[in-house]
Amino acid sequence: xxxxxxxxxxxxxxxxxxxxxxxxxxxxxxxxxxxxxxxxxxxxxxxxxxxxxxxxxxxxxxxxxxxxxxxxxxxxxxxxxxxxxxxxxxxxxxxxxxxxxxxxxxxxxxxxxxxxxxxxxxxxxxxxxxxxxxxxxxxxxxxxxxxxxxxxxxxxxxxxxxxxxxxxxxxxxxxxxxxxxxxxxxxxxxxxxxxxxxxxxxxxxxxxxxxxxxxxxxxxxxxxxxxxxxxxxxxxxxxxxxxxxxxxxxxxxxxxxxxxxxxxxxxxxxxxxxxxxxxx
Amino acid sequence: xxxxxxxxxxxxxxxxxxxxxxxxxxxxxxxxxxxxxxxxxxxxxxxxxxxxxxxxxxxxxxxxxxxxxxxxxxxxxxxxxxxxxxxxxxxxxxxxxxxxxxxxxxxxxxxxxxxxxxxxxxxxxxxxxxxxxxxxxxxxxxxxxxxxxxxxxxxxxxxxxxxxxxxxxxxxxxxxxxxxxxxxxxxxxxxxxxxxxxxxxxxxxxxxxxxxxxxxxxxxxxxxxxxxxxxxxxxxxxxxxxxxxxxxxxxxxxxxxxxxxxxxxxxxxxxxxxxxxxxxxxxxxxxxxxxxxxxxx
Numbered sequence: 021x022x023x024x025x026x027x028x029x030x031x032x033x034x035x036x037x038x039x040x041x042x043x044x045x046x047x048x049x050x051x052x053x054x055x056x057x058x059x060x061x062x063x064x065x066x067x068x069x070x071x072x073x074x075x076x077x078x079x080x081x082x083x084x085x086x087x088x089x090x091x092x093x094x095x096x097x098x099x100x101x102x103x104x105x106x107x108x109x110x111x112x113x114x115x116x117x118x119x120x121x122x123x124x125x126x127x128x129x130x131x132x133x134x135x136x137x138x139x140x141x142x143x144x145x146x147x148x149x150x151x152x153x154x155x156x157x158x159x160x161x162x163x164x165x166x167x168x169x170x171x172x173x174x175x176x177x178x179x180x181x182x183x184x185x186x187x188x189x190x191x192x193x194x195x196x197x198x199x200x201x202x203x204x205x206x207x208x209x210x211x212x213x214x215x216x217x218x219x220x221x222x223x224x225x226x227x228x229x230x231x232x233x234x235x236x237x238x239x240x241x242x243x244x245x246x247x248x249x250x251x252x253x254x255x256x257x258x259x260x261x262x263x264x265x266x267x268x269x270x271x272x273x274x275x276x277x278x279x280x281x282x283x284x285x286x287x288x289x290x291x292x293x294x295x296x297x298x299x300x
Numbered sequence: 301x302x303x304x305x306x307x308x309x310x311x312x313x314x315x316x317x318x319x320x321x322x323x324x325x326x327x328x329x330x331x332x333x334x335x336x337x338x339x340x341x342x343x344x345x346x347x348x349x350x351x352x353x354x355x356x357x358x359x360x361x362x363x364x365x366x367x368x369x370x371x372x373x374x375x376x377x378x379x380x381x382x383x384x385x386x387x388x389x390x391x392x393x394x395x396x397x398x399x400x401x402x403x404x405x406x407x408x409x410x411x412x413x414x415x416x417x418x419x420x421x422x423x424x425x426x427x428x429x430x431x432x433x434x435x436x437x438x439x440x441x442x443x444x445x446x447x448x449x450x451x452x453x454x455x456x457x458x459x460x461x462x463x464x465x466x467x468x469x470x471x472x473x474x475x476x477x478x479x480x481x482x483x484x485x486x487x488x489x490x491x492x493x494x495x496x497x498x499x500x501x502x503x504x505x506x507x508x509x510x511x512x513x514x515x516x517x518x519x520x521x522x523x524x525x526x527x528x529x530x531x532x533x534x535x536x537x538x539x540x541x542x543x544x545x546x547x548x549x550x551x552x553x554x555x556x557x558x559x560x561x562x563x564x565x566x567x568x569x570x571x572x573x574x575x576x577x578x579x580x581x582x583x584x585x586x587x588x589x590x591x592x593x594x595x596x597x
Binding site for chain 1: 344345348351352353354355372373374375376377379381382383384385386387388389391392396399400401403404405406408445446455
């Protein structure tokens, strides 16, 4: 087990020693700053909802409410892209560059190597979302200061809730953790495609396309009876953490599906990779 | 004792091209075996199968008695390899690259790593990012990773490819040092005949996926005694030598049978009045052997 963690550490080192990884973090922070500036200038779009509910807008327009909105927008705009980029590269690029041949000249099984890589890219998904949640929160503190309420809204699953600061902060942090787990599904799709003999960019674009089409089908309405077949439906389960009363059975059911999809994608990806001859 | 056994390997690529056709040979302990052949002859495919990266349709490779196809992890514990191009993570230092690769073998011994790094003459550069390395330094780092952790067999896939003449000589001396002082068994894949001739004890020559020769590298041949005869009467010389039990090819190369001494053949020729103008020891080159096999095929 210690050996496994040492090997995982090496994989993480490879990921986090790359300058490109930090360019991703930098891009997110830049996007968040832009969104914050827009909020400062034009206000938060959800302000009307707070007023409409008869609540004190100034109280609920807090660092948490602003951060929550910023995380939602930045994950929607860039989250899938960066996670697909990292996971799409993790096998396909190493295969293309010849690193995979160097690694597999060692007495390590393909299963173990892929598992290490899979845990690295899914771990990155959770880490990235945590980073976004914390950076947005810190920027929110700069904008609105400490304290106030938390207005949580996730329209796609009809969640609207009002919290005071401490329970709001707890819900915000817990939901960001669940959002990170949801996003591992995107990493899994890109990782799965990455296991085929394709260009890394093709794996990234393939994963992005799948998620986008899935999202459009879910929101367009004509798939209402088949929503359970769409991965973005199950990924949106994280929003239920923000409901005043958390429907835990529904949450676990959603994450059971995400987990099952992840395991299936890893298993099929591994089977594909295992059957490949690694030779230039 | 054979440390590496290649048994009846046959491999056909999905395109239908036959990469290997029933190829088999052994590499004995302490031996340096050269795999020779033109591009696409199947040399790298054999390396790939030996490392478990390519699956044979038929046959297997056994390392120290363990089948790569059935127990890859166990078999590869005894091997260090440079397979195809040596590629490193350019944004990591040489040391970090070695650490990442060694972790996959479940091994790390800082003192031993330092010793090997010193042996390949990379001590000063090992903390630098590999992006700054020259091709020669990369090859030396590749050799260092192959030597960690202490393999019994080294597989080298065109290790001097792209090196300058000094680099090639340095690399060759290092390999010979490893065999002499560490008793390493080495399988070397190359299309550089001179390199194989200078480093290897035996060679296997492949052509279009088939083994066309297996035997000692000509320069290492001790049992074969050959002489080059120059004469104005080849017909008479061939007749006299034939009566004595020796053979001569069209270039005048005479192979002396084991039951005869060279001076007995000279005496037979003098007695047979063969007009000998020159009689000198002859050593066949690998190039002659290789080209001969190529032209035969």
